[in-house]
Amino acid sequence: MAEFGAYEVGGPAAAQPSVPPLPIWSSEGPSAGEFGKRDHIDHGVTENPYERRFSPYDFNGGTTLAVSGKDFVVVAGDTRMSSGYEIKSRNVPKLHQLTSKTVLAAAGCKTDVDTLTNLLRTRMQMYEHDCNKEMSTTAVAQMLSNTLYGRRFFPYYSFNVLAGLDEEGKGAVFSYDAIGSYERTPFSASGSGQSYLIPLMDNLVTFKTRLDPVPDMTVEEIVSIVKDAFVTAGERDIYTGDAVEIKVISATGVTTELFPLKKD
Amino acid sequence: MATLSSAAADDILNTGSRSNGQQHAAGDELQQMMGSAPHSFMLPAVADPAAYSKQNFGVGYGTDTEQAVQFAKGTTTLAFKFNEGIIIAVDSRSTMGPYIASQTVKKVIEINPYLLGTMAGGAADCAYWERNLGMQCRLYELRNKERISVAAASKLLANTMYQYRGYGLSMGTMVTGWDKTGPQLYYCDNDATRLHGDLFSVGSGSTYAYGVLDSNHRADLTVDEAIDLGKRAIYHATHRDAYSGGICNVYHMKETGWVKVGAWDVNDLHYLYADEKAAAAGGAGGLSADPMET
Numbered sequence: 001m002a003e004f005g006a007y008e009v010g011g012p013a014a015a016q017p018s019v020p021p022l023p024i025w026s027s028e029g030p031s032a033g034e035f036g037k038r039d040h041i042d043h044g045v046t047e048n049p050y051e052r053r054f055s056p057y058d059f060n061g062g063t064t065l066a067v068s069g070k071d072f073v074v075v076a077g078d079t080r081m082s083s084g085y086e087i088k089s090r091n092v093p094k095l096h097q098l099t100s101k102t103v104l105a106a107a108g109c110k111t112d113v114d115t116l117t118n119l120l121r122t123r124m125q126m127y128e129h130d131c132n133k134e135m136s137t138t139a140v141a142q143m144l145s146n147t148l149y150g151r152r153f154f155p156y157y158s159f160n161v162l163a164g165l166d167e168e169g170k171g172a173v174f175s176y177d178a179i180g181s182y183e184r185t186p187f188s189a190s191g192s193g194q195s196y197l198i199p200l201m202d203n204l205v206t207f208k209t210r211l212d213p214v215p216d217m218t219v220e221e222i223v224s225i226v227k228d229a230f231v232t233a234g235e236r237d238i239y240t241g242d243a244v245e246i247k248v249i250s251a252t253g254v255t256t257e258l259f260p261l262k263k264d
Numbered sequence: 265m266a267t268l269s270s271a272a273a274d275d276i277l278n279t280g281s282r283s284n285g286q287q288h289a290a291g292d293e294l295q296q297m298m299g300s301a302p303h304s305f306m307l308p309a310v311a312d313p314a315a316y317s318k319q320n321f322g323v324g325y326g327t328d329t330e331q332a333v334q335f336a337k338g339t340t341t342l343a344f345k346f347n348e349g350i351i352i353a354v355d356s357r358s359t360m361g362p363y364i365a366s367q368t369v370k371k372v373i374e375i376n377p378y379l380l381g382t383m384a385g386g387a388a389d390c391a392y393w394e395r396n397l398g399m400q401c402r403l404y405e406l407r408n409k410e411r412i413s414v415a416a417a418s419k420l421l422a423n424t425m426y427q428y429r430g431y432g433l434s435m436g437t438m439v440t441g442w443d444k445t446g447p448q449l450y451y452c453d454n455d456a457t458r459l460h461g462d463l464f465s466v467g468s469g470s471t472y473a474y475g476v477l478d479s480n481h482r483a484d485l486t487v488d489e490a491i492d493l494g495k496r497a498i499y500h501a502t503h504r505d506a507y508s509g510g511i512c513n514v515y516h517m518k519e520t521g522w523v524k525v526g527a528w529d530v531n532d533l534h535y536l537y538a539d540e541k542a543a544a545a546g547g548a549g550g551l552s553a554d555p556m557e558t
Contacts, residue, residue, distance in 0.1 A: 181387035
């Protein structure tokens, strides 16, 4: 290490201020001309020890959005799954239907989302066997919160949005943080593109930037807003795109639409 | 053996107890996963799970902006005793790092009709453990055929927090109620601190609220004056603290239980108090102190 001078053991942070810059070409520097050493240049990164740490989390990208209406709720999630700078698949849905009235939309680390969904489904089946009825949306919301908090010291890397119809048939959307703090809200967006969607929804859905009162919107109006929102997010977020799956939950059931987005 | 091992001590106090993941029997693990067995938390498989958890999954103002997982927090809450009971006032903003996650969070948790808990610090930590406290209070009622005292309820919460000391939980709560001994107010936090007092404010904006409260608090306030004091203190805290804002929710704890007095948008309060100030100053002809204020 002495011949390279600039970098101490422990990495770039310990570099001395007044040191000749590292050679870039093999014809320069202290090893130039020495047989067997010419092509061996340490740029200060590969050879010196610096901390590599295993991270149990991987971020698979994607964005989800849910908007509640008077007697319906619209849930949407894009279908792109990425890891680092690669797109692993263009066709992986993020919406998981839990009951006939409740859908969980979750972005984050796909394996954590899948494990969480499996756990929820198992506990819901047991509830149905014990109580002889389907779990209500509010009950699922509380159970999801408790399940997330059960991993308080090693959280599920899952950004959840729960959407469904409550006991009165009104649209309900619940937003969560990583460890289960939750709140019923008029709409919720999570994932990599949430920063692009939420200000847009604040304007178009809850009229935060306007003085006129919020009207009851129809399903078509909200689905149109949701599509525009995902096109916007797809423009500016690299992890959002390919297609968006839109589900509408209402008293008549759940309808699904796949709306294509740009694939770049 | 003269002393109990810590594992045995944990077994005795089973509710909310924590135990190392590797020590479970296989049957217990399945039961816990299914939610039918008493709680114990999965821990990261590292040498010092407490330190790892505190460092990587902690809840801190400004210190968690680099963390992979950030949690909802940030607050001003206050409560004070006076002759007619206890006033509780809270804001409603929730932040995750620099992002405002919500302006409509409910930071007063209605444990039962005569017990209230406030929420400051980590939102999930507060919501979960205060709901757990509600369960313990209900079990107490069923076992003892009488309502639990505020002192006992706050002690239960403090004991639970003691079990998880060092793990990075963040919770600063006030447990208030009216029991046989009268109106009572306790402060409990994640270090298992438990303090009995007449006036507390908790959260990132608490210092601002204390200034207003301490200047104007008297035991013989009327109910309306006390409510106004609570509102003003929260307003001033939300005005200066970035992590507080939204809506000011006010509750009044009476002998017959708590009542929700009302909810005021702090933005509206700003203009209301500004008008009052201008009206008061208009008589004296003074110039406005802050050029930025309309």
